[in-house]
Amino acid sequence: MWYRSASFILDKQEQQRKDAAESRPLSPVSTAMTENPSANVSMYYQTRAAHHGVVTSDWLAQAQAAVAGNAEDAAVENNASAGEEKGKKFSVVDEFNNWRKQPELAEAVAAIRALASVIRSSQAKTMMELEIELKKASDSLKSWDTTSISLTAGCDIFMRYVTRTSALDREDFGSAKFRLLERAEKFGEISYKARRIIAMLSQDFIFDGCTILVHGFSRVVLEALRTAAENKKLFRVLCTEGRPDRSGLRVSNELAKLDVPVKLLIDSAVAYSMDEVDMVLVGADGVVESGGIINMMGTYQIALVAKAMNKPMYVAAESYKFARLYPLDQKDMAPALRPIDFGVPIPSKVEVERSARDYTPPQYLTLLFTDLGVLTPSVVSDELIQLYL
């Protein structure tokens, strides 16, 4: 409401005048972004797109080059000057990228594997040194892609685990290091297991003859549906197209392979079809402290329609996606933009809303399926307090 009011217009004009007056003190900003050249485009969503094969890697490289030409040059200079000290940092990010390219691996697990490789290759002699190194590596990972919540959450969880065990540790350094590595490996397994647990828990909610509305490409949700199909349940799936990723096409492919009757909808047809839907099932990019979720653009819309028509909305998310964020409204998060292709050239004067995700407040969610069990949204904060405080 305020955006339309007189005070906003006045404030904005004042802001524009101030910006014009202040000219260009922007160089420090660009040099700070040495690690992540494409600051405008969210790497997280680009990678997901790469998994889907919709956006090719050439395109990606071109997009990056086009978007941040100057920043890249500056980055190159910085790299050369920094020398080997940055070598380690870069290796973390490279490692991470390597892991992340695998389509079956979750972001957080990739992050933890990268941090594990830091431990492996570290030359620290004491626990404190190792912790400091890990902290630096984790910070660089986080700053490389500020938009990915599961990445941040995964790093935080691992750091938390490290600081906790080191407090209790009385053995020598070598065995402590070994234990950390072991834990990092186990975490990868936990992630796979988490998906299976969630799939098992959601079986109780998928009954014969039900119609499920799915939005976005979530591997957890797919696992749940796959398990249901294997248990010979009869259900059908409506999936939204999910522009601009076109994730719905991918989902429908997978489901067709499983012989599950699937129907594709364009995003605008959700309210039209909501009558015949029994439940909505989505994944989450991140679960925030209020119990709400951050997910692909369009989830909030579907949640509103489902609430208005009294349909339950279920979220399937692993527990490492719980993050200590607390957005108050849609704009309260770090922006994650991605390019949208309309198929026809758009005049440059026209603004395009390019945000890739939205926030669904907890009052629209019925239950969360996590590897900790089936939870209500208020329990998320409970878990976070126990984990982080």
Add this chain to the structure above:
Amino acid sequence: MVRHQCACKILQPTNTSPDTIAGGGCFDAEETGRKTIGGCMKDSGEDRCSGKGRCGNCGGKTAGTFGPCVLSQLSQSGVEMKGWTESKFLLSCNKNPLCWVTELHHPGEGGKTAGGNSANTTKSAKPAPQKKDNSSVAASERKGGDRQTDKDRKKDVPHPRMQFDDENRVEKAKKRSVVKQAEARNRVELFRHLPQYEHGARLTDLESKFFQLGPVHPAVYKVGFRYLTGDISGGNARCIAMLQAFQESIKDYSTPPEKTLIRDLTSKINCYVSFLIECRPLSISMGNAIRFLKRRITSLPLNLSESEAITSLVSDIDRFINEKIILADNVIVKHAVTKIRDGDVLLTYASSSAVEMLLLHAHELGKRFRVVIVDSRPKLEGKMLLRRLVGKGISCTYTHINAVSYVMHEVTRVFLGASSVLANGTVYSRVGTACVAMVAHQFRVPVLICCEAYKFHERVQLDSICCNELGDAEMVSRVTGREDINSLDGWTSSENLQPLNLLYDATPSDYVSMIITDYGMIPPTSVPVIVREYGREYLLI
């Protein structure tokens, strides 16, 4: 009326006709309609026995004692008396008058007799330390909820607060009180359970007593006086002032002979607390602080010397003030500042110290925002906040609460303070806060509560009526500085007019988006989690 002599021979019979039976009770069966006659009036100050006990036969409660007289009646009627001797009293059961028991409870012993302790006006000041003892001893390994026996659970049930509409209790409390107060006239029926006194008389009375108040330390007296005049107001300020006054009194403390430090100091603190309550009822945060102090006193190791104990207590109080209030405020400000963006229009109500610190800090960080301060009579606390903010150069708008729905469409965030947050997420704060939060919710503006964690309480409150505080009714009828508005002059003489000046109200948790505490930003549903996880921690520090 036939009066029998009590078997302890204290009460003399008024009627000594030969057919009265010697030994035994107070009132005749004809008088009371019950067969329970008798009872020892010794030390009770009542003309009715209040000796209580349990019937050994059927377990029912007993009323009075039978004297030997009745015994003879019983034996005449053929009821068998086993093991009865002349020196024993028998207590009869309310259920069956011929039931008896051999126990005797002296009146006034055990249990909670009428009139209670006025020091227990705050909720769990007393039973709570007991509860913590039980649970920490019984289940120190177990995390979270412990199963308590029924007996323990009964102890947990907090002593009912002083019921001001019960005549007897009010009389008793008055006898014990230090501050002589006259009850206000023309009180609203719905709020009769809350104390309300005539404002002016108390001050002069208290002043005159300044040099005579033996049991109350001068520092505590000063603080109480400042509460009365309204000099100190605001949860944090009152709590800090009270703790510092206690610190002074502990520094000047010396154990009297033949008494232990722990017990004597605890009783002294109780005495101070009851004095402060008479000046102004305690807020919930002050109750928590007192609980903390008492816990520290009782957990002092017995082998400490007096000076060591005193220094330890003094430093504990310092640590509490520092960690739970001052540092907590810094952490709150640090978290909350991330929620203020450039171009924001922030609304706040009345004056909260945490919100003020937040706004000043955000301004120092260079964020550009403007503030709307909503204020209300009769306290008009927002004016001081306005003065301070404008002095620092923040652009402010000042309006009265009537206009809150008019301004709300421009507002992007609402920051409110709290006197306390209760276990179901209800925010207990200055009256008017609920109104502002409701309007904000209607306009879909997020409401953020800034509250330190020591103000959380495990109580649950569903409305603003059962627990509240009544202020001075004169303030409502008079407008300072506007003598021409005098239509309410002489309201005391009108019987139909009952002015009401409430000080607090309860905001339901649905209107609150987030609570910012020193433990981070939490949704209102997580308040009991913090109480559960950290409640023990700060009591034991």
